[in-house]
Amino acid sequence: MKLNLLSCDAQRPDKRTISNCIAEISTSINESLANELTEILLEGDAVDIEVEDKNSGSALRALRKLSVTYEILD
Numbered sequence: 001m002k003l004n005l006l007s008c009d010a011q012r013p014d015k016r017t018i019s020n021c022i023a024e025i026s027t028s029i030n031e032s033l034a035n036e037l038t039e040i041l042l043e044g045d046a047v048d049i050e051v052e053d054k055n056s057g058s059a060l061r062a063l064r065k066l067s068v069t070y071e072i073l074d
Contacts, residue, residue, distance in 0.1 A: 025059035
């Protein structure tokens, strides 16, 4: 499943936690790339990631908990 991460609405977003979450839920993103994508997301640009279908429910819950707004692409 592909996700488009749109923004983070948290008042004080935790960059490290968001980065770890992206690295854990995505299928092909390592820690270094997750850090870069987190920076891009927090600057206000959308980020596309791919999540394994079997982990999609927990991935979406984790993103909501971090106040990350997303849309499901497929």
